[in-house]
Amino acid sequence: MMNVRNLFLVRVTQCMVALIVAGAVTASSAQEMDELWGSRVVKMRADNAERGQLFDEGNYAMFIHWGLYSQLGNRVNGKTYYGIGEWIMNRRMANIPVDQYKELAGTFNPVNFDAKEIVQLAKDAGMKYIVITSKHHDGFAMYHSKACDFNIVDSTPWKTDPMKELSAACQEAGLGFGFYYSHNQDWSFPGGGGGPRVNADGTPATFDDYFVNKCLPQVEEITTEYGPIEIVWFDTPGKMPKEYVEKLVEVVHKNQPGALVSGRAGHNLGDYQTLGDMEVPLSNVDGMWESVDTTNDSWAYAWYDEYWKSPQEILRRLVACVGRGGTYMLNIGPRGDGAVPERAARSLREAGEWIRRYPQVVYGTDASPWQHSLPWGDVVSKGNQLFLTVMEWPTSGELYLPGLKSTVGSAQLLSGDERTPLEHETRNGWTVIKVPARAPEKLASVIEVNLNGQPDVDPSFAVDPNLGVEIHAEFASVANASKSEKRWMEKFGEWKGTVHVHDWKAEGRASFEVEVLEPGDYNVSLSYAGEGRLVWGVTIEDGEHIQNQQNSSHNYQEFPIGWMNFPEPGKYTLNVSCLEGNLDSASLKTIRIEPIH
Known part of the structure; x- marks a missing residue:
């Protein structure tokens, strides 16, 4: 397959040249930039992207943990359990018996779930695709599964398949859609990892009972009944034998040739690397990879958890992942009624407003030549250009770039569509950019640096005269x-x-x-x-x-x-x-x- 990153950059460069020749890149309107980085770059839309392109070039996605556990919100029989909400059933948290947990489905009625609102939130946030839990470790299917009646249509008074609605809303909006599926753990089905050890007829349950009767059929369902899929996000393979994982990956690639399989499938059979939960790497990582993070501390809704990431913290972690060469997938945990917590949505939208002003920092970028963050923020690159995202604005009037061996042709302070030329000089091998005393942006300011050639950088750490x-x-x-x-x-x-x-x-x-x-x-x-x-x-x-x-x-x-x-x-x-x-x-x-x- 042709290198989609190179193809993307060539096409963007052609668009920029055409606009410059026409005298249009005076940043006359935000609409032009939206067209350049959104609908005009057609490969960035889900409906005609190449395999993996939304992942590799979009760099930002929404993760959703939502299930039966969400209506508990980490409170069982009046007691609060502190930790990640989707594990509330587990023996290390509330230790809810299977039969008692299944009874919860009879009161699960998420009438405030609105697929279009969630998709609009993802778009407002600047995200390019959505991945949602189709079945977590508790075994409850959040779609209409024929392989097991413990599902949201057959077991709840709501009688609705929200995944049909979410898939359709994503397609309408041009976002990618994908499923999380817990392939090894299943705490409610006989033979599943952590599940009952005895079948309904009293015979000993084996992992084959679970894999053949539930896991494999459900992966067939989610890859054939919900339209085009961008990602199937398997999780916690544990000691699952390799041949089982191979079969699941084969099913995904057969039914969804355009889909990627997450690195947590196990046995190095995923299409890309998935880092640890909430891990944002400090140094550049080779290849295709993602960081998965959440807007507060818990993945699924927990009633007490109000420790939300601010818009600036979201941007800091997003730009850090892009600057290290990867993709950032940020989670929301809707309440049991299906509504998204308001503070999480507000932070996402405010960060998304910044991304709409500076899409060149997030989409279709290359990693920082410094290979790590800098004291004032971070860097991404595109060809001969550097984009400096300045989180800590220097009040001294000087921004320092250590170790830059390439000569600087020009530097410009961006303020949305406006560009202000900045003076620069070389001092003892450091590039020093003269900047205004006040930052133009509240969350993060952006400086575009145009080099006379490809970036050449000594990545050693340096003591910034302003910040250390x-x-x-x-x-x-x-x-x-x-x-x-x-x-x-x-x-x-x-x-x-x-x-x-x-x-x-x-x-x-x-x-x-x-x-x-x-x-x-x-x-x-x-x-x-x-x-x-x-x-x-x-x-x-x-x-x-x-x-x-x-x-x-x-x-x-x-x-x-x-x-x-x-x-x-x-x-x-x-x-x-x-x-x-x-x-x-x-x-x-x-x-x-x-x-x-």
Whole structure:
């Protein structure tokens, strides 16, 4: 298949050239940009996109977790269970017996579900496709399944198939549509992962009973009865044997040749990589991949969970994923009545307004040549262009681009359709862009940089003269210590994670290379966890050494170590060591270097 990203960029370039020749790219109207990045780029619409193009070029999607569990909202018999709502039935949460859980269907009547409203919300948010739970681990089918009567049409007073309505609404609006399907776990069907071990007739249940009688027929149903599918999003394969996954993937590709299979199918049989829940990578990731995240903490609706991501936080995480080379799929959890929580919808729409003003930052982009975020925000690239998304606007009047070896032809501050030329200069190898004292945008401002050639960047971390820099342990080289990923849950199913340096030995160190533009004193802090009081030291290789004792924390509190002097511009190696205390517990997450103002 032809490289769809290259094809897209060629066609967009042709459109831009044609508009420039016609004198039209004076940004005379927002409608022109909407046409350029929306309906005029026909391959970005679901109804005639190539396989995987909405995923690879659209970069932003809506995930929906909605099911029988949504009407409980994490409250059972008056008790609230804190954690992800779709697991409420599980023994590690409310431990609801199968028969009792099935009785809930008799009162499930989501009369406020409106497929067109949800699709319009996705469009308003700037999303290019929707993926919704057709069956989660509880086994309840949110569509009219013939393979099992435990479904929303046969078991509820509503008697409606919302997936028919949602699929039709997506097709009408030009959005892609896809299904989540829990292929291994099924807590209500005999033989399913975590399900009953005995069939209705009293015989022992096997996984084959579940796979043959429910799983495989349901995957046939969702891939044949709901129109064109963009993605089938399998989840939690566990110990499911490879031959079963191969069969499911074969069914998807046979029935939906244009569909992708998620990386969580298992056995490396997915069409792309799916990262961990709520994981936004810190460094660029090769190939096609997605990050899945949620608008608050729980995937499915939880009555108490009002910790919503702000519009700026949504944009920060979206642009970070696009800047690392991937796709961001952001979840909503409708209530049991089918309505979307108002605060989630408001944040999505406000972020979507920004995307409509700056579509070139999100759609059809390439990853940042820096390979990581910068202290003030992030970067995406398109050919010889860089788009700088500035979250922390510099009040000094100067924005710093470290390590850029390519020469800059021009820089322009974008404000919707308006463009303001910006002066720029090179200073000790850094590109310095002169900017106004006030940011033109509330959420994030955008600067377009046109290079004289392809981007050529030294991706080393640099100490921004305005903001300093925070460097994660993921980017350290270690000696006499270990570096690995660490994940934990602060509430059930709500994952946190980091790469940390640990297992400190004598003369152990984590080394960070940094570039300094302005010499002088800087404050150095470390974020770490551990037990009791720990002594940490930071040393400039062949230079100054500082150390300090602070009480540790379990959740990576940041502690100051002291001031450190960088005597001249250039590159430095900083070595961080845990010197005293319970070294076995010491876990380093980040180092922060801040200018002293």
